[in-house]
Amino acid sequence: MKLTLKIKMRTLTRRKEKMLIEAMSEFKACVNEWLKAIDELGEEPNRGNLHSFAYQRIREKFNLHSNVIQDAMNLALEIWRSWNGREKPKFNSNCIYFKGVDVKIENDGLVVPLRPRERVYLPLYVRKYHRRYLQYKHGRVTITKDREDFYACISVKVPEKKPFKPQGFLGVDFGYYNIIVVADERGREVMRFQGDELIQRKEYYEKLRARRQQRLMSIFGIKDKDLGHKDRNYVNNLNHKIAKELVLTAKRMRKAIVIEKLKGVKKNRNAKKIRKILHRWSYYNLIQKIKYKAKLEGVPVIEVSPRNTSKTCSNCGFIYKNFKNQRLFHCPNCGLIIDRDLNASINIARKGLEEYKKRALLPLKGETSNL
Ligand SMILES: [Zn+2]
Structure with missing residues (x-):
């Protein structure tokens, strides 16, 4: 690679x-x-x-x-x-x-x-x-x-390691309320990175930047980009940390990492909102980091369709068509109440298991990643 x-x-x-x-x-x-x-x-x-x-x-x-x-x-x-x-x-x-x-x-x-x-x-x-x-x-x-x-x-x-044969699956939900929530196919939560505190920090920077820019603009008529730079580094370092922890956890547990293909996002009704969040946390960057670190460590990565992962009940399989991305998923069929992001990550892990059973695991194609 x-x-x-x-x-x-x-x-x-x-x-x-x-x-x-x-x-x-x-x-x-x-x-x-x-x-x-x-x-x-x-x-x-x-x-x-x-x-x-x-x-x-x-x-x-x-x-x-x-x-x-x-x-x-x-x-x-x-x-x-x-x-x-x-x-x-x-x-x-x-x-x-x-x-x-x-x-x-x-x-x-x-x-x-x-x-x-x-x-x-x-x-x-x-x-x-x-x-x-x-x-x-x-x-x-x-x-x-x-x-x-x-x-x-x-x-x-960099030499790649041959991916191991997984003994389980870790579904990763790139969160709506959290940066990532990770669960296995049996429904256990394995990892969670909450965004709240980080978003606050980012918003603070954004406010500060807006104020500074306004002042600079009024005095010199120039644009200030310095804080944007700092911000990018901050997200980049955070993504490194998250990707590293996820990949090493998967390696230790001998489980494959399951992520959603992002293409499907466009069709979603909430596409605008999701894209904004995606942009916000540089998910593309995070996914790239997860993929290359997994390759280096020999952890298999499976990509699955994002279809209905957040609308399906992880307990009974009911598809809750009218689910509106509230923080909690409340199943009208079996009554399960569960954190929205956790529910999605369990579904993603199970989709990974299905995908794995369906066909032999394909290694990721050679692609260039940025560090
Ligand atoms: Zn249910």
Whole structure:
């Protein structure tokens, strides 16, 4: 499985920072120069004919390491090949790409070629969980600038574990009132992360941001994005924590994780409300994290249809068509009163069991996840 680690760069010396900023803007211009060359080439471009057509000329024009000039060429070819045929492609990102072999990762930093015949060491804030993945072979490295900070995006190939044969199922409900509620197929609650306190914190940040923005807007006429950034980190860290605990619990219990396919959400009458909540907690991000952590730990993941999972009584199977997402599910058939999210997660666990019985467990397809 391929993962991309995004690691913040430590503060650079003035000289290095200047060099890096210059190299980034040169790289952008260089990729565009290659795109122009492809246009002038007049035949189907490939590494061979393009290189002999323009390399000498482009190399003289830019103050970049020869390897970087070739990386720019490869990127230009990639851009050209994914071109939609309409307006001419232009490269406009503030970043610099390096092929895996051009980058050395050592002493918690990168050694990259920037200027001709010059390699530079760029120190990174390597965290414990980064270190775990950095032991594997790395591929392409991209350096980007986001506001005042530089980041290195390092792609690594991480070996997957073969999923174990599950001895039970954990249904995960991405909650309406809770972030997640997890239950097994026998109806026992296994885990719950409540959202209330966290939502309060988020709302506090939102209010603070609105106030700050208003003030800044009135004084300088500018927008403030800093708190949004903090907020995103907060959700990201929280998602890491939740996903980790879920996957390790499933591993310990030798149970498969069962989640709903999110596609069905659109058809729901409450789609707008649910989408808002989905957005709010970056569920997509959380699901990605659960999937890749499960893959790393060899925990099987089963996706089931979300149809009626919140409207079915987990005790008698009655489908309560008019259920309106109240906090409690009260079954008109058998009288069961149960927490809405718990009821849904039990149903999801059972759907996972059915799905598992129906067909041999399919491993998740290879997909790239972001850390
Ligand atoms: Zn019932």
